[in-house]
Amino acid sequence: MSRKIILKLILIILWMFVIFHFSAQAGDESASISNRVVIKIAETIHHHTLSNTEKEVFIEKFSLVVRKTAHLVEFLILAILIYLFLIELYPKDKYLFILVVLLTVFYALTDEIHQLFVPGRYGSIIDVLIDSMGALFGTLMCFNYRHKILKKL
Numbered sequence: 001m002s003r004k005i006i007l008k009l010i011l012i013i014l015w016m017f018v019i020f021h022f023s024a025q026a027g028d029e030s031a032s033i034s035n036r037v038v039i040k041i042a043e044t045i046h047h048h049t050l051s052n053t054e055k056e057v058f059i060e061k062f063s064l065v066v067r068k069t070a071h072l073v074e075f076l077i078l079a080i081l082i083y084l085f086l087i088e089l090y091p092k093d094k095y096l097f098i099l100v101v102l103l104t105v106f107y108a109l110t111d112e113i114h115q116l117f118v119p120g121r122y123g124s125i126i127d128v129l130i131d132s133m134g135a136l137f138g139t140l141m142c143f144n145y146r147h148k149i150l151k152k153l
Helices: 003-024 027-046 052-089 096-115 125-152
Strands: none
Touching: 003 052, 003 096, 027 052, 052 096, 052 125, 096 125
């Protein structure tokens, strides 16, 4: 295997560890991180430090959105990394799109199963669906970009 392929495989594994790390956080720790992100976004948008009441309002309104967006983005990135790896091995495979999505969704399923064993966390079919959307969007982005590049050649 070439160094390029090995590097791409290492990036996939590292990203899977990142996802695993986030999923391994206890429920209150994970919520705390999400809440800090919501507050940081709100303070950036409003250009000032928020009062405790304002923080609570923003957390209540946007915490779920931030958490679900994080799910989507995590698996969008994973799909892109898997695509970049597999396209090196199978550049003309007509099933590449399906393979990338299936591999990414499989990892999403294992991620939700993993969360069943983490205190304060639970596995969610909704999260698998959101992760699957990320996988689909990431794969579509790759195929669209590759199609545009090949069209120019």
